[in-house]
Amino acid sequence: MSAARSKKKHNTDDYLRMYRQMVRIRAFEDNANQLYLSAKMPGLTHMYSGQEAVAVGICEALTPEDKITSTHRGHGHCVAKGANFREMFCELLGKEEGYCRGKGGSMHIADQANGNLGANAIVGGSMGIATGSALSAKRLGTNHVTVCFFGDGATAQGLWYEVMNMAALWKLPVIYACENNGYSEYTKTDEIAAGSLTARAEAFGIESFRVDGQDVLAVNQLAQRLVERCRKGEGPFFIELETYRYHGHHVGDINRDYYRSRDEEAEWKKVRDPISNFGNWLIDQKIMTADELVAIDKEIVSDAEAAVKYALEAKYPDVREVDMHVYAETAAWGETQ
Amino acid sequence: MTREITLSKAVNEAIAEEMRRDPAIVLLGEDVAEAGTPFKVLSGLVEEFGTDRVIDTPISEPGFMGIAVGAAMTGLRPIVDLMFGDFLYLVMDQLCNQAAKTHYMSGGKLKVPLVLRTNMGATRRSAAQHSQSLQALVAHIPGLKVAMPSSAYEAKGLLKTAIRDDNPVVIFEDKLMYNDKAPVPEEEYLIPFGKAHIKREGRDVTLVATSSMVQVAEQAAETLALEGISAEIVDPRTIVPLDEETILRSVRKTSRAIVIDEGHQSYGVTAEIAARISEKAFYHLDAPVIRMGAMDVPVPFSPALEDITVPTAAGVVENARRICRGELVHAA
Ligand SMILES: Cc1ncc(C[n+]2csc(CCOP(=O)(O)OP(=O)(O)O)c2C)c(N)n1
Ligand SMILES: [Mg+2]
Numbered sequence: 127m128s129a130a131r132s133k134k135k136h137n138t139d140d141y142l143r144m145y146r147q148m149v150r151i152r153a154f155e156d157n158a159n160q161l162y163l164s165a166k167m168p169g170l171t172h173m174y175s176g177q178e179a180v181a182v183g184i185c186e187a188l189t190p191e192d193k194i195t196s197t198h199r200g201h202g203h204c205v206a207k208g209a210n211f212r213e214m215f216c217e218l219l220g221k222e223e224g225y226c227r228g229k230g231g232s233m234h235i236a237d238q239a240n241g242n243l244g245a246n247a248i249v250g251g252s253m254g255i256a257t258g259s260a261l262s263a264k265r266l267g268t269n270h271v272t273v274c275f276f277g278d279g280a281t282a283q284g285l286w287y288e289v290m291n292m293a294a295l296w297k298l299p300v301i302y303a304c305e306n307n308g309y310s311e312y313t314k315t316d317e318i319a320a321g322s323l324t325a326r327a328e329a330f331g332i333e334s335f336r337v338d339g340q341d342v343l344a345v346n347q348l349a350q351r352l353v354e355r356c357r358k359g360e361g362p363f364f365i366e367l368e369t370y371r372y373h374g375h376h377v378g379d380i381n382r383d384y385y386r387s388r389d390e391e392a393e394w395k396k397v398r399d400p401i402s403n404f405g406n407w408l409i410d411q412k413i414m415t416a417d418e419l420v421a422i423d424k425e426i427v428s429d430a431e432a433a434v435k436y437a438l439e440a441k442y443p444d445v446r447e448v449d450m451h452v453y454a455e456t457a458a459w460g461e462t463q
Numbered sequence: 464m465t466r467e468i469t470l471s472k473a474v475n476e477a478i479a480e481e482m483r484r485d486p487a488i489v490l491l492g493e494d495v496a497e498a499g500t501p502f503k504v505l506s507g508l509v510e511e512f513g514t515d516r517v518i519d520t521p522i523s524e525p526g527f528m529g530i531a532v533g534a535a536m537t538g539l540r541p542i543v544d545l546m547f548g549d550f551l552y553l554v555m556d557q558l559c560n561q562a563a564k565t566h567y568m569s570g571g572k573l574k575v576p577l578v579l580r581t582n583m584g585a586t587r588r589s590a591a592q593h594s595q596s597l598q599a600l601v602a603h604i605p606g607l608k609v610a611m612p613s614s615a616y617e618a619k620g621l622l623k624t625a626i627r628d629d630n631p632v633v634i635f636e637d638k639l640m641y642n643d644k645a646p647v648p649e650e651e652y653l654i655p656f657g658k659a660h661i662k663r664e665g666r667d668v669t670l671v672a673t674s675s676m677v678q679v680a681e682q683a684a685e686t687l688a689l690e691g692i693s694a695e696i697v698d699p700r701t702i703v704p705l706d707e708e709t710i711l712r713s714v715r716k717t718s719r720a721i722v723i724d725e726g727h728q729s730y731g732v733t734a735e736i737a738a739r740i741s742e743k744a745f746y747h748l749d750a751p752v753i754r755m756g757a758m759d760v761p762v763p764f765s766p767a768l769e770d771i772t773v774p775t776a777a778g779v780v781e782n783a784r785r786i787c788r789g790e791l792v793h794a795a
Contacts, residue, residue, distance in 0.1 A: 193537065227570030234568040243536055244569060248560050254529010255561065261530055262537035265489060265515065270537075288526025295521075451571040452605050454629040459653050 138413055142422075144186055144342050145408060148178040148401045149423055151202045153430040154211060155373075158201065158218060158232075162377040166438065168220055171232040174202030176372035179400035180305050181206035183345025184273055187353045193241045193259045193272040195252035198233050199305075199371070200245030203275055208240035211433035221440040228443050229451065241270075249310075250276060250283030253302075257289040260300035260361070271356040273301045273349075279310025281323055287330075290362070294330040299356035301349075302327065302364045305339060307371045312385045327364035339367030340398040343407075370394040464649040470612070471504045471641040473619035474580070478505070478542060480651065481626045482512050485540060488626065490517045491527050492544025500544060502582075502641050528554035528579070532562045535577040535631075542626065545581035548635060549595045554579075562631040563606030576629045578622070584637040584675060584725060585773050591761035594769075596725040598673075599732050601633045602702050608656060609703040610634040613677035615645040617700055620654030628656065637675040637725075657704035661713070665695035668719040668783050671710055671736055672696060676723040682776035683783065692787050702732055710736065711744050718749040719786050723774050728756030750786035751793070755779065 155175045161167035174181070177199075185194065185206035196203040204214060209225065217224030218232050225237050236244030243259060246252040256274030263270045280286065281304060293300050304323060308315050324334035337348050345367065352363045372395060374382050408414040468476070482488045490508065492500070496519045499506030509517040520527040524545065531541035545554065562575045583596035602609045608630055612618035618636060625632040662677055663684055672680040677698045684694040697713050699705055714720045720740050724732040733754035740752050755774040763769050785792050 195533075225570070226568060226572065229570045230568040236569040236573055238569065238572045243533070244565070244573065246561075248556060251556065251561060252533075254526060254531075254557055255533030255536065257526075258530035258533020258535070258539075258541075259537040261489075261534045262539045265534075266487070266538050268538070272533075285525050285529060288521070288523035289530060291521055291523065292526060292530060296518075451567045451569075453608070454566050454571070454574045454576075456627065456629040459624045459627045459655065 140186065141408060141413060144182050144346065145401075145404060145419070146422060146426065147182045147186070147206055148342065148404065149426050150211075150430075151175070151178045151181065151205045152401060153426050154201055154205055154214065157215070157430045157434050159373065159377055161218065161434065167218055169231060170376045170378055171218065172199040172376045173371065173373035174199050176394065176400075177202055177305055177307060177339065177369045179342035179345055179404070180303070180339045180367045180369055181275070183342045184303060184349045186346050187349035188241070188271065188273065190240050191268070191270045192353070193243050193256070193270055195243050195256040195259070195272070195274050196245040197252070197276055197280070198245065198247050198249070199277065200233070200235060204235050204237055204242055204245070207237065207242045209237045209242065211430055212436055215433050215437035216440050219437050219440070220442060221437055222443040223440050227447065250280035250285050252276070253280070253283070253285050253289050257293050257298060257300055260293065260298035261296070263299050264296070269357055271299045271301065271353050271361070273303055275303050275305060277310060278304060278306040278308070278315045278319060278323070280304070281326070282318055287326075290327060290330045290332060293362040294332050297359060297361065299359070299361040301352055301356065301362065304364070304366045305369050306366055307369045309371070309375070309386065311375045312382070314385070323366050324364065332362055332364050334364040334366070336366045336368065339369030340400045340403065342400055342404050370398065465646045466649065467644040468615055468647050469642050469644050470615040470618045470636065471502065473615035473647055474504050474622060474636065475507065477619045477622040477626070479508060479511065481623055482508070482516065487538060487540045488516070488542060489534070489539055490542050490544065491520055491531055493520055493522055493546055495519060495544050501546065502638065504641065505544065524550050524553040525557055528557040529561065531577050532557055532565070532575055535562070535575045536565065536573050540576050540626065542578045542580060545579055547593050548581045548583045548597050549592050551581065551597050551600060558601070558607070558631070559604045563604045566630070567606060574629050575631050577631050578625045579631065579633045580622070581633065581635060582638040583635045584639045585757065585762045586769055587639055588764065588766060588769065590764040594762035596635070596757065598635050598702060598724070599726045599730065602732060602735070606631065607703065608632040608701065610656065610701045611674040611699070612636060613674050613698050613700070614640075615643065616647050617654060619647055620652050621700060624653045624656055627653070635674065640675055654700060656701045657706050659697050659699045659706035659709040661709070662696040662698050663694065665693040665717065667693045667717055667787055668695070668721065669710070669713040669717045670694050670696045670721050670723060670779065670783075672698060672723040673702065673732065674725065676725055676774060679774055679776050679779060680723060683779035686776065686780045687783055690784070692783060694783060705736070707739055707743070710740065714740050714744045715747040718747055720748075721753040721755060721779060721782055721786070723755045723779060725757055725773055727759050728754055729759050731756045750789070753782050753786065753792055755782065
């Protein structure tokens with residue numbers, strides 16, 4: 127096989143995985159939304175639908191050893207970093223087999239085995255954690271890169287400026303990835319963010335980039351480059367990704383005309399949907415046929431439905447677990463007196 | 464071999480010994496390297512361990528606290544130096560929402576082995592924002608452990624245990640005690656968490672005292688002894704976990720208790736310990752349990768005012784006399 131063909135094959139696998147992962151996120155969210163609407167899910171949850179190219183484009187540039195920190199809108203990051211549907215749905219439903227034994231729920235899913243240090247219900251709350259993970263990489267020589275996902279609203283938190291300053295001073299391998307979906311809760315970004323976000327990071331001497339967050343290939347190519355440069359000690363970096371959330375702020379935010387028009391939503395879905403645009407590109411490039419893509423979609427939807435069914439029937443944690451994991455068991459302090 | 468060293472030296476030795484033992488330990492804080500902190504507690508460490516491990520940070524308490532949490536989750540064992548206990552308010556989100564809850568929220572998957580070293584203690588004429596004793600604030604949060612050393616000996620042994628513990632631990636050093644000397648063994652030792660120390664045995668009244676209040680209790684006990692009142696002093700050493708058993712055993716023996724801590728009295732450490740004694744040793748008591756905390760006022764600057772806000776030996780003596788005579792401290 128010629129070198130050119132094997133490269134093409136390799137790319138084809140990557141493209142397919144990216145397509146699948148985006149569809150998996152969409153399918154996960156459609157089911158989560160359904161669980162909420164049918165009152166089968168405790169609490170609320172924030173849908174990632176529409177932003178899939180961000181999580182997938184970035185996480186596909188990472189290894190399982192690389193770390194991410196996530197947000198209240200975190201299902202997409204979790205799936206993209208390698209999590210399974212079953213454990214995720216179990217967590218959303220508060221079941222024992224959930225990633226966090228039902229103790230975290232939607233807003234705290236962590237999947238340490240795949241490098242997901244956790245979603246966070248404090249806006250901007252994980253910016254320090256991501257930067258600390260990068261400090262570990264540098265001090266321990268593990269060479270892992272950390273990506274800190276956060277929303278446009280989180281750029282208003284002072285913590286970001288404190289940790290960016292230290293990350294730049296100490297040349298840490300961390301990428302701050304701001305998913306600018308145009309809104310924080312029910313407020314437009316223009317109303318809460320003065321000036322330019324990239325200029326803020328640049329003020330710390332951090333190289334900054336803006337990219338179309340609906341274009342998975344553009345996101346992935348940029349992420350690959352920056353991850354490589356982080357490994358060479360050239361971090362930190364900042365990326366602003368322009369994107370859009372399809373649902374309300376959370377699943378219960380249904381009547382939202384007062385802050386966002388239906389026309390605007392329809393326009394993004396029609397023109398800038400990351401999955402259908404990428405699917406069409408795969409067809410245009412003759413990498414896949416439309417039928418093949420439909421088959422993939424179907425298979426994933428049925429996987430998701432099976433996982434939901436499993437999770438609905440799974441058992442709740444035993445009540446004796448309520449005061450487990452408050453403190454970690456310390457193996458041994460050593461000799462004490 | 465035992466020699467007398469200052470509390471400051473004890474802390475420095477504990478950190479140096481642990482850093483030699485475990486390369487994953489790093490120190491983070493403001494002016495911790497060449498300056499060795501404003502209290503000079505960390506002098507000499509950067510010379511031995513270098514700036515990769517003794518890391519000077521900008522004045523960004525939430526920032527470096529958050530970095531420590533993430534570092535602890537991914538393989539380092541950070542010791543954070545928070546220059547004044549009063550700055551705890553600045554790090555509350557990272558400490559209480561992140562560090563304290565991560566292990567639980569992840570169903571036991573993630574651990575946050577970090578130590579937050581900070582200080583407490585009034586009467587240094589530092590006024591309301593540099594004098595607070597905020598241990599109750601963090602003791603209230605499940606997931607955090609809280610140590611309160613009462614001498615150089617405890618400072619060293621508790622800090623070494625804190626560093627080896629796999630949980631976030633907050634350790635409060637009384638900043639007025641940094642130059643106080645106490646006998647400290649040359650050999651390595653650790654003090655277990657959740658194990659109180661009976662500092663002095665007695666029959667008539669139990670004085671449960673934390674940190675520098677142990678010295679206050681000791682002075683009071685000397686005076687009381689001259690009057691024929693025998694006081695027992697219990698130093699919990701860690702308030703989370705709390706060695707309830709030792710405290711209750713002492714109170715069952717003496718039938719009277721005074722709880723002394725330098726934090727504000729209302730909703731404080733003294734309130735918690737007094738409540739546990741009342742709940743669990745009620746039928747052994749001959750008098751109401753007395754709380755002695757700092758007055759519920761911001762710490763004033765003027766020496767004329769500041770000195771009356773904290774518990775004193777004279778105050779402990781007075782309360783002990785009364786409850787031993789069967790008099791009321793507070794009107795019924
Ligand atoms: C510190 C803090 N303040 C407020 C909130 C309530 N809150 C939850 S999500 C959110 C909006 C966040 O906007 P953004 O960062 O843009 O993320 P998005 O929801 O758009 O993904 C707010 C205000 C919170 N969780 N934490
Ligand atoms: Mg937003």
